[in-house]
Amino acid sequence: MTKLSFLNLRFQAVAVVLSLVFLVALSSCELLLLSPTPSADNAAVFDTLWSTVRDRYPFFEFKRVDWQLVRTNYRSRALAATSNEELFAVLRDALNELKDDHTNLFTPFNISRARPYFQDSTNVDDEIIRLVYFRNEQMSNNGFPFIILERDGKRYGYIRYTSFSNNLSTTNISYAFKRCKDAGVEGIIIDIRGNGGGRGANGVLLASFLAKARAHVWTEVQKTGLGATDYGTPIEAYVSPSTAGERFTEKRVAVLTDRNSYSASSFFSASMKAPEFSHVRLIGDHTGGGSGNPADFQLPNGWTYRFSSTKCFIPAGRITREQALVSAPTANHDVDKELGYNFEAGVPVDIFVKINIRERSRDAVIERAVEYCRTGQ
Amino acid sequence: MNNLLQKICASVVMCILVWNLSSGHLCAQTQRAATDEPRRSLVFAPTFNIHTVQDKVHSPLRYNGNSFGVVLGYEDVADARQSYLRAGFSTGTLFPTSDPGRSNANMQVYRAGISSGALWNVASDTIASNPLQIYLGAAIPLDAELRVHSLYSNSSVSWDIYLNLALAAAANYTFTVGDKRLYASIQAQLPLVGFASRPLYITTFPVSSITQSLSDAYTPTLGVASILNYPMLSLRNAVHLELSNGNTMGLSYAWDFYNATIRNRVENARHSVAIVLQYRL
Numbered sequence: 334m335t336k337l338s339f340l341n342l343r344f345q346a347v348a349v350v351l352s353l354v355f356l357v358a359l360s361s362c363e364l365l366l367l368s369p370t371p372s373a374d375n376a377a378v379f380d381t382l383w384s385t386v387r388d389r390y391p392f393f394e395f396k397r398v399d400w401q402l403v404r405t406n407y408r409s410r411a412l413a414a415t416s417n418e419e420l421f422a423v424l425r426d427a428l429n430e431l432k433d434d435h436t437n438l439f440t441p442f443n444i445s446r447a448r449p450y451f452q453d454s455t456n457v458d459d460e461i462i463r464l465v466y467f468r469n470e471q472m473s474n475n476g477f478p479f480i481i482l483e484r485d486g487k488r489y490g491y492i493r494y495t496s497f498s499n500n501l502s503t504t505n506i507s508y509a510f511k512r513c514k515d516a517g518v519e520g521i522i523i524d525i526r527g528n529g530g531g532r533g534a535n536g537v538l539l540a541s542f543l544a545k546a547r548a549h550v551w552t553e554v555q556k557t558g559l560g561a562t563d564y565g566t567p568i569e570a571y572v573s574p575s576t577a578g579e580r581f582t583e584k585r586v587a588v589l590t591d592r593n594s595y596s597a598s599s600f601f602s603a604s605m606k607a608p609e610f611s612h613v614r615l616i617g618d619h620t621g622g623g624s625g626n627p628a629d630f631q632l633p634n635g636w637t638y639r640f641s642s643t644k645c646f647i648p649a650g651r652i653t654r655e656q657a658l659v660s661a662p663t664a665n666h667d668v669d670k671e672l673g674y675n676f677e678a679g680v681p682v683d684i685f686v687k688i689n690i691r692e693r694s695r696d697a698v699i700e701r702a703v704e705y706c707r708t709g710q
Numbered sequence: 711m712n713n714l715l716q717k718i719c720a721s722v723v724m725c726i727l728v729w730n731l732s733s734g735h736l737c738a739q740t741q742r743a744a745t746d747e748p749r750r751s752l753v754f755a756p757t758f759n760i761h762t763v764q765d766k767v768h769s770p771l772r773y774n775g776n777s778f779g780v781v782l783g784y785e786d787v788a789d790a791r792q793s794y795l796r797a798g799f800s801t802g803t804l805f806p807t808s809d810p811g812r813s814n815a816n817m818q819v820y821r822a823g824i825s826s827g828a829l830w831n832v833a834s835d836t837i838a839s840n841p842l843q844i845y846l847g848a849a850i851p852l853d854a855e856l857r858v859h860s861l862y863s864n865s866s867v868s869w870d871i872y873l874n875l876a877l878a879a880a881a882n883y884t885f886t887v888g889d890k891r892l893y894a895s896i897q898a899q900l901p902l903v904g905f906a907s908r909p910l911y912i913t914t915f916p917v918s919s920i921t922q923s924l925s926d927a928y929t930p931t932l933g934v935a936s937i938l939n940y941p942m943l944s945l946r947n948a949v950h951l952e953l954s955n956g957n958t959m960g961l962s963y964a965w966d967f968y969n970a971t972i973r974n975r976v977e978n979a980r981h982s983v984a985i986v987l988q989y990r991l
Contacts (some may be wrong), residue, residue, distance in 0.1 A: 363762065363967050363979035370807050371770045381770060426715060430881070439861065567851035631861035635806055635813025637861050 371633040375420055378632050380413035385630055386431070388559045389482065390468075391627065391644045395665050396432060403430045417442065421636075422580055428638065433677075434595055434643045435627040448622070454569035456591035456618045456688055461696050462493060472512070477505040479543060481516045484703050490521040491699065494539075497597035498531030506542045507578025520585035520706025521698060526617060530596025540604045543577040545582045548572050548609035552646045552672055553626075567672060572604055585709060586613040587702035588626075596623035602680040606651040614705055617686055617698045619660035619679040631654055646673035647680070656681040740976065746812060748788035755781040755962065755984040759800055761819060766857060767868050767909050767974040769806065773817055777802020791817035793828040800982075802856075815861045821980075827878045827899075841884045849854070849878040849899050851944070855978065867909075870976055872935055874942070891952040893960075899925040899944040906935035908972045917923060923936055933972050936983030942968035957991040 371377055383404050391401055398607045407427040412419040421438065425445035432449040454568045456536045463469075471480040477491040490513030494501075513521055521538075538548065550572050565708045574580060590602055599620040605613045627643020632638065638640035652674035661678030704710070759777040786793045799822045806815055829847030833840065855873040880897040913981025942967065950960030964982040969975070 363965075363977075365980065366967060366969060367762065367764055367772065367977045368766075368975070373808060405852050441812065566763070626864055628865040629768060629859065631771055631806070631813075631815065635771065635808030635815065637813070637815060639863070642865070691775075705836050 338695070366530075366539070372574070373634040375411050375414055376408075376483060378420065378423065378634050378636075379408055379427075381632055382638065386428070386640060389642060390630070390640055391556055391564075392431070392675075393431065393459040393561075395644075395677060396673055397663065397665055398431060398609045400430075403427050405563070421445070424636075424638075428640065430632065431640065433623075433625070433641055434621060435625055435639065436622055438521065438636065438638045446528070450592035453618070454528070454687075454690070455593065456686075456698060457524075457589075457593075458688065458690065458696070459495075459527070460694060462524075462699075466491060466696065466699065467493075472509070474509055475502070475505050477501060477509055479509045479513070481513065481517075481518065482522075482699075482703065483708070484662045485494045487707060488516050488518045489703050490516070490518045491524065493524045494522065495525075495528055495656060496531050497528060497533070497535045497601070499535070501535040501538055503575065504580045510542060510580040513581070514579065518584070518706075520587065520591060521581055521694050522587045522702040522706065524589040524699070525594050525598045525601065526591040526698070527593045528591050528595075528598040529593060530598055530623060533597045533600050534647055536597045536601035536604070537572055538575075540572045540601060540610075541580065542574050543582065543586055543605075543613060544574045544607075544609050545611070546574065546609045547611050548604065548605050548607035548646055551605035551624075551676075552648060553646045554646070554672065556642060566672060567646075571606075572609075582612065583619075583658075585706045587705050588613060589617045589698050589702055590615055590620045590680070591618040592679070595621040599623050599676055599680050603645070603647045603676050604615050605646050606680070608651075614683040614684060615680065615682040616702050616705060617682055619681050619685075620676075622661070622677045622679040624675060624677040644675055644677070649673040652676075652681060684690045720748045723850065727888055727984075731865055733867060735826070736862070745956070747758075748786060751784070751958070751988040752784045753781065753783035753785055753986060753988050753990065755783075755794065755986040757781060757798070757800060757982050757984040759802065759983075760981040761804060762977075763804055763817070763819065763857065764977040765857065765868055766863065766976065768862065769815075769931030771806040771808055773804035773806050775802055775816075775819070777980075781898070782988075783812060786882040787870070787882065789831060789843070791828065791847075792882075793826070795824070795826045798826040798917070810972055814881050815859065816986075817860065818858045819855065819856040820858075821853065823851060824901075825851040827876075829878055829880050835939060843882045843884075845878075845880040845882070847880075849876045850874070851899060851901065852878055853965045865909075868976075870908040870968075870970060871911060872901075872904060872942075872970075873906075874901030874935065874940075876901035876942075883954065893950040893952070894950075895946075895948050895950075897944075897946045899942075900939070901935075901937065901942045903934070903936045903961065904940075906940050906970060906972050908970060908974065908976065940968060940970045942966070950986065950988065958986075958990070960986040960988070962986050972990070 366553050387400050407423055411423045414423055421440055421443055425438050429447045434447045436447045438445040440454050467480055473476045477494055480488045492509055546645050549569050551570050553568045555565045566592055586706045590606055599622050602615055624645035626643040628642035629639040656672055660681040664678045686698045688697045714976040746904050762774050764772045777800045778853050780796055781796055781798040783796035797968045801820045804819055805814055817958055827849030828847035832846050833844045852873045856869045859866045876899045879901050885892055885893040948962035949956040949962050954956050961982045967979045969977045
């Protein structure tokens, strides 16, 4: 065999090896390595949702929810569903057993909501605010509208912030607070009733304009594994006083809340319980809670859903057991008591006031807030 | 669509293979220049990728799609050893393998990586005496892939970051067609041990991160990655044609795969076809 023919054979051998590599790769050999695409039948869809929630939802014990019973009650209904709409209804009802407004099922044709406090009467009437308080004279202030109210010759700033999804800037907050200060107000009323949440960063920004000093506002715990007690090291969250703009720390502040003040509204309200916000009182109805940071997941049929994934606590000593039971009488408040108060079921108000829906000339919560700003009581 | 693209890519590469195989007779012409000096070159390669991801942190579904990118690099290939430094970036959109009417979810994928390696000739032949050279050595790949889910809110981002020490092997074959000089190469990497970062078990955005630095808010996610919990494999094949000025132009095909079981399981496979331009220094 000549050297050249030897090289020829050698090259052909290499080419054959290369070919095999190419062929193996190009025949999508990773399909052998990848997990199979899951079945998308009703049983698989229900089981995926149920087991994911079982493994990752943090509030079963706190809310005394028997998730195994949910499986017993709903799985057969899911298997019997004959349309997307029927399956959606079953999964929605199963998720709503969590009584958690951070729980949603998203499909192309519908989105579920839990609304655990839907039956609680609302504690705000925006028509009264519009007709009696704003009277079309408010400063719109880019989604952070305010007006100066006058009562018995004294002035009070009133701010209506309806969604933490509305972008909030240092400029907006500072402008409102400066105008209030320039008007010589006795205090400021920040109305977040009906504010269903949004960007938590907006709440932290707003709190930074009210903080007298750096404040430990809440403690967060994240699930780290499949086990019921697999939680990571608690993470303390802090709010520092804003270094820019006009803070409001010298006079009283009333934050108005109700059961529809949810998620970011509850985080903001929880922050106000820190001693560095001693000039602030929560007035109205307890917030709707929502201390769990929602995480998103997908079902084998392509639908997506989300539910609370973390637990957050108001540091110990700020909420009494009695206050906790008032805002959430059925919750298991002994859980994680060393971390403080889990505000998943609501942040208790300092002054409880309900509006009278028939009273069209005043808002009892706002008027009570005025009284607090005037008297400190 | 992806199947069609895969078939097209397969056809292209098969053409290369058939041409390779049929060019066996050309070995008779592999009379190499006696003075075979090291080739140092800069590399520029726009890439087209077919990408598959199955990330169970958020979904049981497999996502498929295409991405485009570019690879830049430096190579130094000689008889005795070869070394390289490559950096790449690609981005694209992947879609779930579910009934299209039931989901409008998709994910945007961003992958960036840098890899360096040094390999030594184990055949102890010179290119002048043997056109086939086998190299073995080590490589250090650092790769990161960020995936942004369109429908998700608080946990819309997941990622894989891995830094590994890998075994590396390469085979180069040099030959001529007519008066044209060509180089065929195959490279493989098998990472053995390193570090990896994956998202938290449940959420990728702790709410505390809005009040303090991410490093304070995040539970550390860096873990040891070994061939046991982070098996990876990377193959890269190329054929280059030497141009008259010593530069080369080529076609490469790469396949890489990893399967991590850190916190949650992620499986990731990518086919990549590139036009490779090498500027000889």
